Amino acid sequence: MSLDKVQALTFDVFGTVVDWRSSVARELAAVFAPRGEQRDWPALADRWRARYQPAMEAVRSGRRPWVKLDQLHRENLEQLLAELDLGGLDEAELDQLNRAWHRLDPWPDVVAGLARLRRRYILATLSNGNVALMVNLARHGGLPWDAILGAEVAQAYKPLPAAYLRTADYLGLPPAACMMVAAHNDDLVVAGALGFRTAFVARPQEHGPGQTKDRSADHAFDVVANDFGDLAGQLGC
């Protein structure tokens, strides 16, 4: 079949590989609950994450020079805490909280699924997360990447084409030999238009119980899977 040429799988990470919402909510609670704060921590995680795309857009558009996602996360955190009137953290505590994004837990099916997939495919990240963040996530969760690629080494945030095309070029492969794996329709539509093969993995709880977007594949992707085990099975691993 047309997937025979695929040699590498390139992964979206936030939402697809790791459950950022639960992990960030847990870290926010761990910092602020002992200070007597009672908030809706998952909703605060959502609000932190809501600032993610606009912050990257300033870079994508050229309005500001390249900055790592760690720095965008930090700026977004400070704005959010000011808005919420949550204060009292010193520099070390702010940095530690910002690094919650380095300690996100993988979804339960991920580690076993990646181990199966890695027997046959090169596995690389194609995330907007910076290299250090991705390295720490991998060590935290036991993710067996062959290479950390994506936005920082491409110096372009998804969905700019360069993020995808430079990742394929680093792998020494044409886009058609790469399969983008993501829980987000938009990511896969862009990758597919650039010549990547596409695999949608459903993460209907990424945004919590009320998720409306990306509950299922809205396009004819090459593979549509329920989780990484299902993906490995469909790819014959």
Next chain:
Amino acid sequence: MSLDKVQALTFDVFGTVVDWRSSVARELAAVFAPRGEQRDWPALADRWRARYQPAMEAVRSGRRPWVKLDQLHRENLEQLLAELDLGGLDEAELDQLNRAWHRLDPWPDVVAGLARLRRRYILATLSNGNVALMVNLARHGGLPWDAILGAEVAQAYKPLPAAYLRTADYLGLPPAACMMVAAHNDDLVVAGALGFRTAFVARPQEHGPGQTKDRSADHAFDVVANDFGDLAGQLGC
């Protein structure tokens, strides 16, 4: 001690981690011996390797734009074969032979040593090899890198400072939190001048039994080790 701040080890690869000479000689013999050729294969490996620095120098100096090491290896191979009057390989055979550099064996102490070192340190490549070459070497030899960094993602060949400094920046670390591990005095002198900590690992057989250069550490590096097991021991891993 002053090594307490070190969080990442960055590795030279050709010669330090892998035995390129024996591996390349074996592949040259495997291609040409069945064609009735009898040559000194290790000497031919040396001659292929001897074209490595001049080829990179054309890029370092700006005389030609960035090209991957795979392409330099290929150009060097074609020049060498012409010089030796060794011919008859078609495109697929040339490509396969050029990829001998993707299948170099690690020295015998490497895999166990890296496993010990990885418990405590982030392990990254800081090689002039391109990403795809490094990924294939890692899969071939079972090398547990946390990240493939170095020349290609820095777009600068060692010993240009950018190769080292951009690698540290990708790791989110100041140079002083990185230790360069190499079997080559020159590499460590440059890294040390840029603020890296330095570890010399002796590979007195890299260039075969007649090796004269880099048989031992010529400078006061932070660590001088006999192999990766010794390095792990000295670093308390």
